[in-house]
Amino acid sequence: xxxxxxxxxxxxxxxxxxxxxxxxxxxxxxxxxxxxxxxxxxxxxxxxxxxxxxxxxxxxxxxxxxxxxxxxxxxxxxxxxxxxxxxxxxxxxxxxxxxxxxxxxxxxxxxxxxxxxxxxxxxxxxxxxxxxxxxxxxxxxxxxxxxxxxxxxxxxxxxxxxxxxxxxxxxxxxxxxxxxxxxxxxxxxxxxxxxxxxxxxxxxxxxxxxxxxxxxxxxxxxxxxxxxxxxxxxxxxxxxxxxxxxxxxxxxxxxxxxxxxxxxxxxxxxxxxxxxxxxxxxxxxxxxxxxxxxxxxxxxxxxxxxxxxxxxxxxxxxxxxxxxxxxxxxxxxxxxxxxxxxxxxxxxxxxxxxxxxxxxxxxxxxxxxxxxxxxxxxxxxxxxxxxxxxxxxxxxxxxxxxxxxxxxxxxxxxxxxxxxxxxxxxx
Amino acid sequence: xxxxxxxxxxxxxxxxxxxxxxxxxxxxxxxxxxxxxxxxxxxxxxxxxxxxxxxxxxxxxxxxxxxxxxxxxxxxxxxxxxxxxxxxxxxxxxxxxxxxxxxxxxxxxxxxxxxxxxxxxxxxxxxxxxxxxxxxxxxxxxxxxxxxxxxxxxxxxxxxxxxxxxxxxxxxxxxxxxxxxxxxxxxxxxxxxxxxxxxxxxxxxxxxxxxxxxxxxxxxxxxxxxxxxxxxxxxxxxxxxxxxxxxxxxxxxxxxxxxxxxxxxxxxxxxxxxxxxxxxxxxxxxxxxxxxxxxxxxxxxxxxxxxxxxxxxxxxxxxxxxxxxxxxxxxxxxxxxxxxxxxxxxxxxxxxxxxxxxxxxxxxxxxxxxxxxxxxxxxxxxxxxxxxxxxxxxxxxxxxxxxxxxxxxxxxxxxxxxxxxxxxxxx
Numbered sequence: 001x002x003x004x005x006x007x008x009x010x011x012x013x014x015x016x017x018x019x020x021x022x023x024x025x026x027x028x029x030x031x032x033x034x035x036x037x038x039x040x041x042x043x044x045x046x047x048x049x050x051x052x053x054x055x056x057x058x059x060x061x062x063x064x065x066x067x068x069x070x071x072x073x074x075x076x077x078x079x080x081x082x083x084x085x086x087x088x089x090x091x092x093x094x095x096x097x098x099x100x101x102x103x104x105x106x107x108x109x110x111x112x113x114x115x116x117x118x119x120x121x122x123x124x125x126x127x128x129x130x131x132x133x134x135x136x137x138x139x140x141x142x143x144x145x146x147x148x149x150x151x152x153x154x155x156x157x158x159x160x161x162x163x164x165x166x167x168x169x170x171x172x173x174x175x176x177x178x179x180x181x182x183x184x185x186x187x188x189x190x191x192x193x194x195x196x197x198x199x200x201x202x203x204x205x206x207x208x209x210x211x212x213x214x215x216x217x218x219x220x221x222x223x224x225x226x227x228x229x230x231x232x233x234x235x236x237x238x239x240x241x242x243x244x245x246x247x248x249x250x251x252x253x254x255x256x257x258x259x260x261x262x263x264x265x266x267x268x269x270x271x272x273x274x275x276x277x278x279x280x281x282x283x284x285x286x287x288x289x290x291x292x293x294x295x296x297x298x299x300x301x302x303x304x305x306x307x308x309x310x311x312x313x314x315x316x317x318x319x320x321x322x323x324x325x326x327x328x329x330x331x332x333x334x335x336x337x338x339x340x341x342x343x344x345x346x347x348x349x350x351x352x353x354x355x356x357x358x359x360x361x362x363x364x365x366x367x368x369x370x371x372x373x374x375x376x377x378x379x380x381x382x383x384x385x386x387x388x389x390x391x392x393x394x395x396x397x398x399x400x401x402x403x404x405x406x407x408x409x410x411x412x413x414x415x416x417x418x419x420x421x422x423x424x425x426x427x
Numbered sequence: 428x429x430x431x432x433x434x435x436x437x438x439x440x441x442x443x444x445x446x447x448x449x450x451x452x453x454x455x456x457x458x459x460x461x462x463x464x465x466x467x468x469x470x471x472x473x474x475x476x477x478x479x480x481x482x483x484x485x486x487x488x489x490x491x492x493x494x495x496x497x498x499x500x501x502x503x504x505x506x507x508x509x510x511x512x513x514x515x516x517x518x519x520x521x522x523x524x525x526x527x528x529x530x531x532x533x534x535x536x537x538x539x540x541x542x543x544x545x546x547x548x549x550x551x552x553x554x555x556x557x558x559x560x561x562x563x564x565x566x567x568x569x570x571x572x573x574x575x576x577x578x579x580x581x582x583x584x585x586x587x588x589x590x591x592x593x594x595x596x597x598x599x600x601x602x603x604x605x606x607x608x609x610x611x612x613x614x615x616x617x618x619x620x621x622x623x624x625x626x627x628x629x630x631x632x633x634x635x636x637x638x639x640x641x642x643x644x645x646x647x648x649x650x651x652x653x654x655x656x657x658x659x660x661x662x663x664x665x666x667x668x669x670x671x672x673x674x675x676x677x678x679x680x681x682x683x684x685x686x687x688x689x690x691x692x693x694x695x696x697x698x699x700x701x702x703x704x705x706x707x708x709x710x711x712x713x714x715x716x717x718x719x720x721x722x723x724x725x726x727x728x729x730x731x732x733x734x735x736x737x738x739x740x741x742x743x744x745x746x747x748x749x750x751x752x753x754x755x756x757x758x759x760x761x762x763x764x765x766x767x768x769x770x771x772x773x774x775x776x777x778x779x780x781x782x783x784x785x786x787x788x789x790x791x792x793x794x795x796x797x798x799x800x801x802x803x804x805x806x807x808x809x810x811x812x813x814x815x816x817x818x819x820x821x822x823x824x825x826x827x828x829x830x831x832x833x834x835x836x837x838x839x840x841x842x843x844x845x846x847x848x849x850x851x852x853x854x
Contacts, residue, residue, distance in 0.1 A: 265721035
């Protein structure tokens, strides 16, 4: 098959290529594959690798930590030892950490929910009493973030992503509107682009001057130690930066062990100013007596400290790295010469973000699905699930073994080519 | 010391008794006790007894249940095996169960929160858009229930408790007001009275005709299998009864393993109509991907089924029973002849509810605290923390060993006598 840019093909060559790619697509479809690349799920190999977690706390005598019996009620903000561990990982202070259950998503949802029902520390009134709440959504971004604020009736405003993070000129302009109450950020290995926010971007965030005094910088540091290529890359502590910039209460940082130990049974953290935390603990104390402290202690025993956790992340990288290389190699080989898509080369995180030529994403994924390969829906990475140019596709290579991934990527590349040729021939 | 009713004492005898009781109080105070009977916390003996839970799931091969890898993301409504276990315990259908984290309180809070921000299935609009939301609070009742609805700005309406449950004539009258959106119930071994709702009361609840079509019967079956005297007492399934009475969507039932395994690391359940659940899952799916399924499976392995769980509850009863008998014996001996208080004789649950003569509760507990014994604050069992007659005291005997409990109860009885004598002498 030709390895020249599709745009340069004559009508006849395009037709010939279409026939060839169609035939290859038919062959792949006949294999009746059933492959799932829809979400950033860790693989069975990763889960097995971390399953010592299950047995690390098995005796009653191990259940006391800092004098607390973790089996009983109490200690709303979480186990001191767990706060210490997360503070070391995030570079913040233990007193700034609130330890949650297995989902940092729940901590984010609950924060937004409480902003609506009770208000944040610096709110004049609960957001549900306002006519309009707007939220900034750097896109492509994480569909579950956008859906939280959509679910509460916020107006979602798309902010384009750049190679350094969200377009900060636009952010700085938009936050002059007092109805703009916050922004969703994944600052390190952003979902899905894999972009690491530059120091400049981070500093501009810390120095933001939003009109809303209860503006919430939702800093989802989901991939804070999740390098799969190369060593751990240190990252600034956003809490200190905001404090130094006179914005101590603006930021809420989130992280979890979902992709360190078990996605379904990990521990999450929210880090924010001690003043914010004091305010929130009064509200959270109505909702629960404490999150699961046995599981918190289980994680402390298993992960130990930052150095030990980074060593574990190297083992994850040994499993994840080859999968990302497989995706990138396939794209380089099958797609790059054709000029029908571009993509990032992330060194951490869980995704490869592919931007096709305009108008190809939906059709490509429909073809994939028809051939038994399920991927994140087109549009999912944009507010309201609508990608205005129908270009962005989030590839999630973590779950399938490399062999299956290779088969899935073959389907993907052939589907993308077919979609591009259909478009060319329809002109 | 005299064992005659204080009301019958002459002024002189009362003075003499006051001096004697004061002297005894001073002796107790000098012991510098530090005893906590403030909450219904299980004791260390109970936690140790159930600590096999820690090791019951320790191998990766054990992590698959009904074909699901519990370590990974997914299965929002909870593990099928966990639904089956709770359905057997509650007498409802597995499809009616949603399995949560360690706190049923969180499931209750989240339901009320979603009623405010999104509305329940049959709501015309979210409750936050209404001018006034009223909630019925049978009292004495559970402070954390009342606090949830208070936190959302509801007007709390006290409904007196009777020996058969809440005053149903009053409930039936109050629910004619469309602003009345729900009621808090602990139907078996109510907190703190230990009352088991009668069949008649339960039937009247099922047949309730509230003006609000999104009225929420909050059925916190916290002590569903928590007998400490005698055998398990079967209890009707409120979901079936409501369904049969044409009120299928009115009830939300809650339970947890907090007092079966670990308070700080158990599993909770919300049971409601399949239609309610379908509606709620759409909202909960924005908040989380699933609760901790490893811990759900751990509980399934440990508790096995209803019969096995009831056998475990007998072991709890062997620890709890003597503590309740100690409290009741002390009250019978020290207080009964004096006519200054009444109390229930519960056969399950976690509390003994003492009603003093009017105006003695606060003073009694202040004296207790001064002598090193902390109990649930006076008033806590009433909406807004205000007991209009200052009578109700919740005794929580579960945490201290019997010897400490005896010492604490001695302080309590002497404090109550002193408070009564102060009142008599001040007249």
